Amino acid sequence: MENIVTQGVSIPRLGFGTFRMPGGGCQPVVESALALGYRHIDTAAMYENEEAVGAAISASGVARSDLFVTTKVWHDALARDTLRRSFDVSLAKLGLDYVDLYMVHWPAKDMDMAATLETLTALREEGRMRAVGVCNFNMPMIRRAVDEIGAPIAVHQVEYHPFLAQGEMLTYLRGKNIPLTAYAPLAQGRAASDPALAEIGEKHSASAAQIAIAWLLDQDGVIAIPKAGRPKSQRANLDALAIRLDDVDRAAIAALPKDQRFVRPPFAPDWEAKDSLVQ
Template sequence: MTSMPITGGALAMPKLGLGTWRMSGRDCTAAVTRALALGYRHIDTAEMYGNEEAVGAALAESGIPRDEIFLTTKVWYENLTPDGVRRAIEASLAKLRTDHVNLFLIHWPSPSMNLAAVLATMAHLKHEGLVRHIGVSNFTVALMRQAVEAIGAEIACNQVEYHVLLGQDAVLDYARAHGITVTAYCPLAQGRLGDHPALAEVAAKHGATPAQVALKYLLDQDGVAAIPKAAREETQRANLAALAITLDDEDRTALAALPKNQRFVDPAFAPDWD
């Protein structure tokens, strides 16, 4: 197993995790089981994914002590009331077959939410031991500022779409200034990395794939984790192998020069990204 780097600060979690969006049933259980056997110790799921039972089955079947696995789940934006959040975590824990998750996130902000009330409930869940850390996902800097400065919540993480084709400088700057980890979802731009010669050139230099180079670009960054979805064993292995790549300043300059304005996850209920 490749040594797994850990994020710094208050949130000590493996920098490379397994995303499970659009996985389901026995296929999901098999994928998570494979990943755990290969050495993954960071698994990401969500209420909305409909696969928490499948993830829970893999955790139970793995034989790996629970305290060795970093487990994240999320509450859907339609359930952002104090009662809704509590019902969501209780249901998630039952499906995941565990008494706690390591990180519990607001999956998407909702214009109708009472953010202070929701975060207060999440803080109570942390106090009760049902969750170890609380955080958010798809929050803009303005929403992060509201949570941290206006409400005073102890946010450990903001999970956002982040890859070599989408910049997140403002979110990263704010997060680092406040000790918040940024987790990159869709870190491989949903498979759209093969059309950029600069990326291919860096990959060829290292005997790697463009996806591996793009992943290492994120994992090298301070306070950034990444959770690529990977169902097949060869893909899971390839993502682990990205950890062994050593990018130099020339590589990072080439990757930084790629277009940074391509967002691929932008549902109708998304916040105003500006």
């Protein structure tokens, strides 16, 4: 497993996502993933499965130092005190002494970005988490966080898959040596049935979903966190690590539509914004 080093932490490039895996049913799924070799687990307070993830980690027998565990604070808890309380709750549910990465899950329109990022940085300095991250910031927001506030952002997590371009974001992040973590890397399952990806897959004796993952990991500074409930699918996603795309494959994927954003909650930022309104 190739890792990316950022802000002093080393992150496996292929992680295991747990979105829409609420409750205790998540535990055996994560146990299976850990047994197969996943060492990067992504959860969040909003997923309502931190206890199950923590129980799976405890039952796995994998050394804590060999794991990279991410969780996130929801957008209604970004004030200093509420953020700290949310962090305490997440850590207790996970049953861990620290998390490797703690992230702002979504920005809030009324957030005090500087105060939020200062609080996250303080938690890092206290040794309770190893790195600070953000998710779903638009371009003005990520520029403000990094260039103006100077926050030690280790990772930016956004929707990214073969049907959604992130060229401007990737160019900026690469210039700052900040990796991009792709969530919904299979476009919420749509990649698995795409004819163009399937055709490339036939050439590599792989599935369309595996090609989508391989395409993400073919790019500098990109991490992917697909989720998979069945061990067979978990194994298939790991096997995508061995696929090597060529220029013909890349050109075929580049020709796919790149304007399909599937994660559109009502509180999402304006993705086309040129100026940040966040204070």
